[in-house]
Amino acid sequence: MQSEDTTLEARLHPASIAFWVVARARQLIVPIVVGGFSASQWGLGWPRMVAIILLPIVLYSVIRYLTFRYRFEERELVVRKGLIFRQVRTIPYSRIQNLDAVQGVAQRLFDVVEVQLQTGGGTEPEARLDVIPTSAVPELRRRVFVGREGSLPAEGAVTGSGVHDPRETVTTTPALAEEHAGDVLLHLPPRELLVYGLIQNKGMIVIAAGMGLVWELGLIENYAVGAIGNSVWFRELFRDASGAAGTLAAFAAIGLLGAALAGLFVVARVMSIAWAFVRLHDFTISRKGEDLRTTFGLLTRVTATIPLRRIQKLTVHEGPLHRLARRAAVRVETAGGTKHESQEESHRQWLAPIIRRDRLEHFVGEVLPELDFSTIRWEPVAPGATRRVFKEAAVVAGLASIPFFFLLGPGALPIAALLLVLAGVYARTYVANLGWSVTNGSILFKSGWLWRRTSVARFVKIQTVSLRQTPFDRRRDMARVRVDTAGAGAASHAVHIPYLQAPRAEELAHALTAEAARTTFHW
């Protein structure tokens, strides 16, 4: 057991109790409402019923507050908690991947902040200090990172932020904001947020949230009935319109439908912009020594620290709208808490939610200083790749046009032809945008048809290399190479290089394995 020198131990902020009660009560909101309602039916009186439900929550929160302690040892953070089942958790500073400080509106009122610490692996933050005074954060950060530097050699500690916390928004308080003393790599002014909102269709998130609310309130039923009615109506409309004699009414209806869709689209984009302004307000990323620090948020203020050395993989995203606006987005993966990371909104991993294309290279250079852009030589995939991709796409196109033949008979021929042409365009662009490059420290891979992504995995972060060959690959003497890194989410752009000439693939796999073997991995 640890020494009981309580003088060094710190407690959470007393406001923790209130936050826990609210958080738990929010989870139990339905039982509370239902319980309160039925209690009033039984004549128990709903205040009493609510009190019965809330009492254990309050009790639990008070006990939690009273038993929760943390202290800084020379090389580790020690967290003690529990009344009956005591838990002492020791987290070496050198293992800490991320340090996130999240401050919602309510937290800001109390001038407190929730801190999450993550180490490699696992789905949950290793330690959650909710909540501590904002003034304690710089001290915490200093302790953690000074301790880390003392115990880690050159390779790298990481403080990325792992788990996205969907509940809260973040607000910067002076104590958090002052952290941007280092070089500011990127700051997003309102103009960039506007572009971001237009490009990223975040409006659907807002609309979906709104729909959820409407559904909860039971308003949806009327709409649902309407929608089912519409689908019948729509099918008839479709048949009318696609038949030789489209009636005027059908055209009018299509016009209406189009207008409605356009309206929805505009609303979604406006929402999206609003979302960007609230969520990413004053987005700033700076580099301070070996750490990146991001802060953003109007209501909930998030501050995340990502040690450069903990970056497992960096990906540049470029969708069609990005290209139109000459912008890109940059995200990184760290090994902390990846399993929650699947949602797109894990902003803490977006180093640059949006960045001007002409500044991209400089930015990436700051994040990956050892990446030498002049050594990037993009290698194409095997020459036969386009034909193979086209064949696959043509099969899909064929399958996709079958329903049209049932619906329209020979009238579906133009549709089938169009799909086939699309398959050709797809195969051509897809293969043209496939590429890989081995520089003196990393493997780069780019892919994507319309939504293009380029990933950089440093040799030190490569975990395993695998070579695969499907029966189709074998026929054309091709193979694929996969590079596995830590912290890759399900939706991440994995370095899976397809359609390589088999000997080339073997050569690449061997070279990558040898490069990785030469280095020692530090998360």
Next chain:
Amino acid sequence: MPSGDNGGLEATVVRQHTGGHPAERIDDGVTRALDPRFVSVERIAGMIGTGIASAGIVAGVAVPVLAATLSPSIDRLLLGVGAVIILGLLARAWIWPEVAHRYRSYTVSPASIEIRKGVLWRRVASVPRTRVQHTDVSQGPLERRFGLGTLVIYTAGTEHSKVALSGLSHGTASRIRDHLLPVEEGDAV
């Protein structure tokens, strides 16, 4: 030995499994086949699986046939199909391990371990020794009987956080494990 394919990923197996003399180096970069006893293990496991599946098929066929609710010709068809499926499963359980064995190999070199497998879908996984987080050597009841073991290598990766190599003699598995273990103290995570 796999041959006749146009440039597949199959490696030329230079040596069959070692007897497990502790003095012999395992990290010599030689591609080795798995222990032939693994074929027997897989056959037995396959037979057990086939037995269970066959019991289900027999039951599924016997009930309508014995109840005689269908016409005799359909009964005969059912019996025939059932027999063909069972025979097919038996043949697969007997032949497949032998075929698969030809396409499985491993190579331990000082810096990495490479594992090849797959008859139709070929896979070669390479794990640098410096990326091994920890290893397991496990033995199921059948493996124990035949003196075999499975080596499981864990990495910090996502897709291949766990790479398993079955069909080693228990001694070989342990020796590879010992070889993979600590490279240097290094603070891994």
